[in-house]
Amino acid sequence: MERRDVFGVFTVAAGSVLLPGSLTAAAEQNPAPNNPPAERVTGIGGVFFRARDPKALAQWYQDHLGVTGQVWNQEAGPTSFTTFPEKTTYFGDSTKQWMLNFRVSDLDKMVRQLEAAGIDVKVDPKTYPNVGRFARIHDPEGNPIELWQPMKASK
Numbered sequence: 098m099e100r101r102d103v104f105g106v107f108t109v110a111a112g113s114v115l116l117p118g119s120l121t122a123a124a125e126q127n128p129a130p131n132n133p134p135a136e137r138v139t140g141i142g143g144v145f146f147r148a149r150d151p152k153a154l155a156q157w158y159q160d161h162l163g164v165t166g167q168v169w170n171q172e173a174g175p176t177s178f179t180t181f182p183e184k185t186t187y188f189g190d191s192t193k194q195w196m197l198n199f200r201v202s203d204l205d206k207m208v209r210q211l212e213a214a215g216i217d218v219k220v221d222p223k224t225y226p227n228v229g230r231f232a233r234i235h236d237p238e239g240n241p242i243e244l245w246q247p248m249k250a251s252k
Contacts, residue, residue: 141176144197148238157237161214162199174200174247188241189233196241204230204246224248 148154158164177198181187188196201207208218211234221231229247236242 146195146240150238154236154238161211161216162242164199172200189235190239190241193239193241196243198243198245201244201246204232204244207244208232 159166184191204220208220211218216234219233221233224230225248227248229245231246232244234242234244
């Protein structure tokens with residue numbers, strides 16, 4: 098799946114202006130339900146995953162990304178819930194079944210902070226209209242993490 102296709106799905110979810118040609122891709126990825134349920138979930142209550150060294154990995158997320166403790170209060174904002182084809186290369190390593198995407202307020206500052214800590218950061222050089230900017234890192238266990246600085250809303 099191309100980044101542009103993911104953004105199409107994301108912009109539908111976030112209510113942003115759609116990128117050209119992305120409406121079709123978004124509809125194919127996550128079709129609208131015919132009869133949405135009366136009760137719906139209100140957000141993500143947790144992210145749970147296995148780790149070789151859970152304590153060390155939790156410490157890494159706290160030290161480098163500010164994800165603190167077992168309960169982390171985050172800022173409100175859009176969340177993309179997007180499925181990918183089984184054979185996608187979007188996550189990098191084909192053995193990884195998931196990827197986290199964290200919103201950041203200033204991607205350049207976050208990149209400098211991570212690089213100063215010796216973390217390899219790959220910044221996407223493109224700015225995607227109506228979506229924002231992205232960078233990719235991996236945690237110590239090789240899990241992919243995408244950092245996203247959303248476009249500021251027009252006033």
